[in-house]
Amino acid sequence: MRAGDIAGRLIYHVINTLIPCHRFAAMKDHYYFDNAATSWPKPEVVYTTMDQFYRNYGVNPGRAGHELAVEAEKMIEETRRLLGLFFDYHGDPHRVVFTQNATDSLNIAFFGLLQSGDHVVTTRLEHNSVLRPLAHLKRDGGVDVTYVARDAQGYVDPDDIRSAITDKTRMIVVNHASNVLGAVQDLEAIGQISRQAGTLFVIDSCQSAGVLPIRMDAWGIDVVTFTGHKSLFGPMGIGGMIVREGLDVRPLRVGGTGVDSIDPYQPEKYPYHLEAGTVALPGIAGLNAAQKWFASLGREQAGDTEGSLSHTEACHAALGHIFELERGHIDRMLAAFRDIDGVKIYGPAGNRLRVATLSINVGELPADQVGVMLDADYHVCVRAGLHCAPLVHEDEGTVAQNGAVRLSPGYFTDDEDLDQIIEAVGEIASFASAA
Ligand SMILES: Cc1ncc(COP(=O)(O)O)c(C=O)c1O
Numbered sequence: 001m002r003a004g005d006i007a008g009r010l011i012y013h014v015i016n017t018l019i020p021c022h023r024f025a026a027m028k029d030h031y032y033f034d035n036a037a038t039s040w041p042k043p044e045v046v047y048t049t050m051d052q053f054y055r056n057y058g059v060n061p062g063r064a065g066h067e068l069a070v071e072a073e074k075m076i077e078e079t080r081r082l083l084g085l086f087f088d089y090h091g092d093p094h095r096v097v098f099t100q101n102a103t104d105s106l107n108i109a110f111f112g113l114l115q116s117g118d119h120v121v122t123t124r125l126e127h128n129s130v131l132r133p134l135a136h137l138k139r140d141g142g143v144d145v146t147y148v149a150r151d152a153q154g155y156v157d158p159d160d161i162r163s164a165i166t167d168k169t170r171m172i173v174v175n176h177a178s179n180v181l182g183a184v185q186d187l188e189a190i191g192q193i194s195r196q197a198g199t200l201f202v203i204d205s206c207q208s209a210g211v212l213p214i215r216m217d218a219w220g221i222d223v224v225t226f227t228g229h230k231s232l233f234g235p236m237g238i239g240g241m242i243v244r245e246g247l248d249v250r251p252l253r254v255g256g257t258g259v260d261s262i263d264p265y266q267p268e269k270y271p272y273h274l275e276a277g278t279v280a281l282p283g284i285a286g287l288n289a290a291q292k293w294f295a296s297l298g299r300e301q302a303g304d305t306e307g308s309l310s311h312t313e314a315c316h317a318a319l320g321h322i323f324e325l326e327r328g329h330i331d332r333m334l335a336a337f338r339d340i341d342g343v344k345i346y347g348p349a350g351n352r353l354r355v356a357t358l359s360i361n362v363g364e365l366p367a368d369q370v371g372v373m374l375d376a377d378y379h380v381c382v383r384a385g386l387h388c389a390p391l392v393h394e395d396e397g398t399v400a401q402n403g404a405v406r407l408s409p410g411y412f413t414d415d416e417d418l419d420q421i422i423e424a425v426g427e428i429a430s431f432a433s434a435a
Helices: 003-018 044-057 067-086 102-113 128-141 158-164 187-197 281-302 311-338 367-378 390-396 415-434
Strands: 096-099 119-123 144-148 169-175 200-204 223-227 239-243 343-345 358-362 383-385 404-407
Touching (some): 067 096, 067 239, 067 281, 067 311, 096 102, 102 128, 102 200, 102 239, 128 144, 128 169, 128 390, 158 169, 169 187, 281 311, 311 343, 311 358, 311 415, 358 367, 358 415, 367 383, 367 404, 367 415
Parallel strands (some): 119 144, 119 169, 200 223
Antiparallel strands (some): 096 239, 223 239, 343 358, 358 404, 383 404
């Protein structure tokens, strides 16, 4: 922080201490706007199920045939089935593989599917969990990568993906929703292009799974990668990938699986082919509870008292409700911020499809300074910085400002949270213009 900034902050604090202001009547300890990093809180049933399941069945599944292990295994199998259906995947549930998180899944997909001489088409919107493994494969593995540009609002033209394909292209990798701008890509159109070109289509669903329907089968997606702890409402440390039947991914890790132990090599059978070592049972129990929470919310929203909707349909009804609610939060924030002098808003304008992730800057203040002010002075939790998506910041010209301030409301955001963030950004903008 520069000396001028520190002096400015001091004056600001003195003024705020001397002049009583209604934000001191704040009712909450924290106003959480960092759901793009991880959703918080979770539905209550996620916490209670994790606790109860781990107390009652917290044993190593698949390694023993006793009753407790069988119960644990049943729950895991059910979760594979539910997650497959959630992503509108109707193949073998054993192709739903558990990993640590999306980063892990993406690494498995890239290192397990690509080889020297292959070409990959991706976008300038990607997270480092895509960019870095590809950069390593480019530098050390003879893989060529094209980064397709996007428009000023964050949307990739599927025709630009088509134009980037060469006869060496093995894979198209696309982030469904940008974790900085919120823009949502047209996976259906890109999937069609991928099918026509005969390339593999891998998606990063981190910012959309749990908010927007993803139709793995219908959109021709070969590998869906997901993380459990964001809008899927699971805990941290669990993620996964769905690998379409017929596609073989070389394992990145090999080891114990509890099956075919005499075989010196990793079993060919899924999920064991890609799941070496003990799985994160409490995390899977959390995801299981979250899946049932989605289905029951969807049934409630659709008035399906008989339980006649399928898991996919019920979850899609829930997603419609969650999306509308979060869209309302973003619309309210956007409307307020547009009226505040000095607030620069990045990303989609108008009614284009977006998720509830909104990045801004305030005057010339470094993004991290705004993040600290929001936290220290208003108890508003946001993420400020480059958000692991450096190319987005290069394109927006925000690297010199230390990135942007990302505000991500979620399903549990309420009016009090929104009032607080709008007031806080307004006051910081006044401070910035006076500084
Ligand atoms: C778009 C996107 N992709 C990938 C990731 C990586 O997720 P995880 O850290 O859970 O592996 C994130 C997380 O911030 C993300 O936003």
